[in-house]
Amino acid sequence: MPPLEKLEPEFPIIDADFRRFCASLGIFSVEDFLVHDVSKVVALAESKATSKVLKEGIAQILSIIDGQHQPWLNGVDLLNNTTQNKHFLPTGCEGIDMLLGGGMREGQLTEIAGPSSSGKTQLCLYVASHVADKHMGGVLFLDTCNSFSPRRIACIVSQFSNSSIREVKELRLKRIMSGIFSQSIYDIFALLDVLHQLEFKLNHKVTSETANVCLLIIDSISSLITPILGGNSSQGRLMMVSAGYVLKKLANEHNLAVLVTNHMVGGEGGILKPALGESWKSIPHVRLLLSRDQGSRLCNISVLKHTSVASGRAAEFLITDGAA
Template sequence: MGSLKSLECEYPIIDSDFQNFCASHGIFSVEDILIHDLYMLVAFAEQQSTSERLKQGITQILSIIDGQHQPWLNGMELLEDAQQNKQVLSTGCEGIDMLLHGGLCVGHLTELVGPSSAGKTQICLKVASGVATRYMGGVVFIDTGNSFSPLRIAHFINQIPDTIFKEVKQNILEKVMSQILCHSVFDIFAMLDVVHQLEYSLRSQVQTGADQVRLLIVDSISSLITPILGGSGSHGRALMISAGFLLKKLAHEHNLAVVVTNHMVGGEGGILKPALGESWKSIPHVRLLLSRDPGSSICHMSILKHSYMASGRAARFMI
């Protein structure tokens, strides 16, 4: 989903006239329509000279929303899907792979939470380089704070054992960097646009047989969502839930791993807890807590939540 403007190319009925009509009622995205009184919106549309076309636009938006709902699946279908499609991707970090029994679950949304300077971005860069090195397919890195560092990825590649010739390392580096596509976004609507475009691209890849994206990283999701959660209205929360749902849908339908990072805030008694609150807490399939020894490259990671593993498992590694 995303802004109405991002849908115009695929759905001509959602043209500038329809967008202007919606904007006059405070509607700028599909998510806005989810929390709007549709009966009132249709009533306003009927007062316009282009009422039929406006109502067709509303119907089209509702059709898009309906298309997001997953069909009912029985247990056997879910088991077959998990066995055939939902594999794991090695992160390139032995400590993390051991903790997660092989790596990141394909089809799952994994959240990495931790305080500032815990190493969340470094883990994302390490995972991006690891997946791009080991698998045919790409990595999409959504950078929300100018944190993407190609030099850091080059450093990870250069850590490959010295038995590999320098020319070979350079070829690997060029291949890895060409496999990673970075998008800089600074608000939730821009992120939703990128994800919607990625979804469209992934559908095209299936049809053409092109190399598939294997990993999507959003660093950080909380910096985009936190600004819209202020006030007592439900608009921000609806956008947050919609964004989480879209990321999970993308992971499941296109067999890729999705990783998002989240910062921590002070909770009851001053104890740190993941940001974004209880509504977001249930969205990720996997939640990993990251910390780092002060002034050290040694990290600690523990499982807060996992679909297949007990919480509390932990690992210690260097990044």
């Protein structure tokens, strides 16, 4: 569901005046209505001179939301959808794939949290390379902190390439790189805009890069969200929840595996914990904690949250050189 400003051509009632009223309440998209008390929004509209027009706009938004509701599915339908459409997407890291029972699940949002220099970015680059190589599926890499590096991908590909023929290696690298699409984004507004554009492209199959996409990576989600949190305003938290909602919706409706990274912050007693707080904690289907000793290539990954794997289970794997 798009930002409100994108709706005006089709729904003139959602004009600049209506959007200013919504913005005063921290509402910038249709999703934002889902986390607001609609009765309070209507009550505030009634206190305005243009209450009739504002209430008509609210009614229009609610009708759009109603039109987006998915039909109820019974247990058999849900099981069939999972087994037929929500496949495992191996990461290429044997320890991780064994821990997760096969890899990342399509239709789910997976978070990798870890301190600085634990290897989050290098793992994302490795997973992107492996998926583009082995699964012939497109990878979308949203780069929030200049972490995407074609040179590092080339290094990764050379390390898991068995061929000694230079021409074959170069062709393989070209094929893998052609399947990875990267875009730099630096704030939450740009992220929401990119996600809504992606949703439109996936729904209408308008571009080749999204035709067979199976993996969306955001490195890192916390770099975009942390600046808007804090203070007494709830707007930042609402935008964070909206972003999480869109990511999960994209994953479920288009059978994508979504992978995001998150940094760590100090908790009670100085113990590190994933950033972004309790509101974000409930959003990922899977949360993994990545760690490694300084200077070591041996990484440890443990389950913080999973739909079918017990919390606390852990595995080790070796990461390639040049980890971030």
